[in-house]
Amino acid sequence: MTRTPVNVTVTGAAGQIGYALLFRIASGQLLGADVPVKLRLLEITPALKAAEGTAMELDDCAFPLLQGIEITDDPNVAFDGANVALLVGARPRTKGMERGDLLEANGGIFKPQGKAINDHAADDIKVLVVGNPANTNALIAQAAAPDVPAERFTAMTRLDHNRALTQLAKKTGSTVADIKRLTIWGNHSATQYPDIFHATVAGKNAAETVNDEKWLADEFIPTVAKRGAAIIEARGASSAASAANAAIDHVYTWVNGTAEGDWTSMGIPSDGSYGVPEGIISSFPVTTKDGSYEIVQGLDINEFSRARIDASVKELSEEREAVRGLGLI
Numbered sequence: 001m002t003r004t005p006v007n008v009t010v011t012g013a014a015g016q017i018g019y020a021l022l023f024r025i026a027s028g029q030l031l032g033a034d035v036p037v038k039l040r041l042l043e044i045t046p047a048l049k050a051a052e053g054t055a056m057e058l059d060d061c062a063f064p065l066l067q068g069i070e071i072t073d074d075p076n077v078a079f080d081g082a083n084v085a086l087l088v089g090a091r092p093r094t095k096g097m098e099r100g101d102l103l104e105a106n107g108g109i110f111k112p113q114g115k116a117i118n119d120h121a122a123d124d125i126k127v128l129v130v131g132n133p134a135n136t137n138a139l140i141a142q143a144a145a146p147d148v149p150a151e152r153f154t155a156m157t158r159l160d161h162n163r164a165l166t167q168l169a170k171k172t173g174s175t176v177a178d179i180k181r182l183t184i185w186g187n188h189s190a191t192q193y194p195d196i197f198h199a200t201v202a203g204k205n206a207a208e209t210v211n212d213e214k215w216l217a218d219e220f221i222p223t224v225a226k227r228g229a230a231i232i233e234a235r236g237a238s239s240a241a242s243a244a245n246a247a248i249d250h251v252y253t254w255v256n257g258t259a260e261g262d263w264t265s266m267g268i269p270s271d272g273s274y275g276v277p278e279g280i281i282s283s284f285p286v287t288t289k290d291g292s293y294e295i296v297q298g299l300d301i302n303e304f305s306r307a308r309i310d311a312s313v314k315e316l317s318e319e320r321e322a323v324r325g326l327g328l329i
């Protein structure tokens with residue numbers, strides 16, 4: 001049976017994450033090996049030529065699932081009929097830039113993109129924001145799209161989740177496939193909280209298996225939370241292939257579901273669960289099924305976790321106040 005192609009819009013398509021992402025989308029790894037896709041690449045005008053170069057290479061791969069590529073600098077065109085939108089392009093923090101300046105500069109990108117999604121995307125649009133500050137950029141885009149259900153706007157913490165899986169696997173001498181039910185809470189920033197208290201390693205409680213609170217507090221959490229900065233320090237550029245990989249994982253899981261007995265981490269609009277203020281886009285443990293997600297309920301949050309979740313959520317609330325003050329939401 002011939003399937004209707006899914007329209008996938010990628011912003012920042014000429015950037016380094018874009019280059020690591022587009023080929024994997026076109027090969028079927030984002031949605032499934034039997035799902036044809038049409039790509040829309042959104043870039044700023046000076047980067048259109050570079051995006052064209054990437055499109056030429058996509059053509060040269062002759063991907064059977066790739067049914068078209070359109071390149072534009074107009075968000076209204078890029079999001080027209082979009083079923084999946086990966087918002088990767090963002091304004092990086094440059095030397096001397098204050099947090100408020102960064103939020104304002106990104107507001108100038110994510111507000112019009114949110115409006116274009118509101119006005120032109122398909123009814124089933126799913127949005128993943130990768131561009132930093134991802135959670136608050138997602139909030140800005142979501143606020144500009146009042147006709148789209150708020151839960152369709154998500155922010156990427158899957159890279160943090162994957163980083164935490166590997167660190168825990170190394171510590172316990174296991175493989176990532178042995179680990180389930182790990183959670184990233186809060187912001188995609190250094191305040192994020194990777195939580196192993198409900199995780200299992202080969203079926204046994206991870207925190208009890210590790211049995212080393214000092215490692216947890218002084219090594220595991222800072223290693224995961226500061227991994228982005230460590231990659232920048234080592235590579236001289238921010239993570240790209242691993243970020244693209246996490247974007248693929250995030251959307252694939254959202255569309256195709258979490259495995260029985262497991263969950264994942266997604267930045268999603270809070271419904272007030274676990275005392276996280278309603279409306280902020282915070283990372284939670286979620287299960288997914290049939291293209292929808294649900295927050296895992298009923299987890300016991302100990303004192304160690306509570307303080308860390310609260311600290312990250314406080315940062316998100318402050319970012320929300322800042323963008324509110326700037327008239328961005």
Ligand SMILES: NC(=O)c1ccc[n+]([C@@H]2O[C@H](COP(=O)([O-])OP(=O)(O)OC[C@H]3O[C@@H](n4cnc5c(N)ncnc54)[C@H](O)[C@@H]3O)[C@@H](O)[C@H]2O)c1
Pocket residue numbers: 011012013014015016017018042043044047088089090091092109129130131132133134156157159160188238239240243
């Ligand atoms: N959430 C995460 O886990 C995570 C991980 C890694 C990187 N990131 C973030 O992802 C973003 C992209 O990273 P990168 O390494 O690809 O950066 P990059 O600088 O290589 O590419 C960004 C691209 O976005 C484009 N762009 C800028 N404004 C745009 C707009 N208004 N519309 C469309 N395109 C626009 C630029 O022209 C550039 O080509 C950064 O904000 C980075 O911090 C997030």
Ligand SMILES: O=C(O)C[C@H](O)C(=O)O
Pocket residue numbers: 132159227228229231238239243
């Ligand atoms: O781009 C960054 O600042 C780091 C990135 O968010 C990452 O986690 O690798």
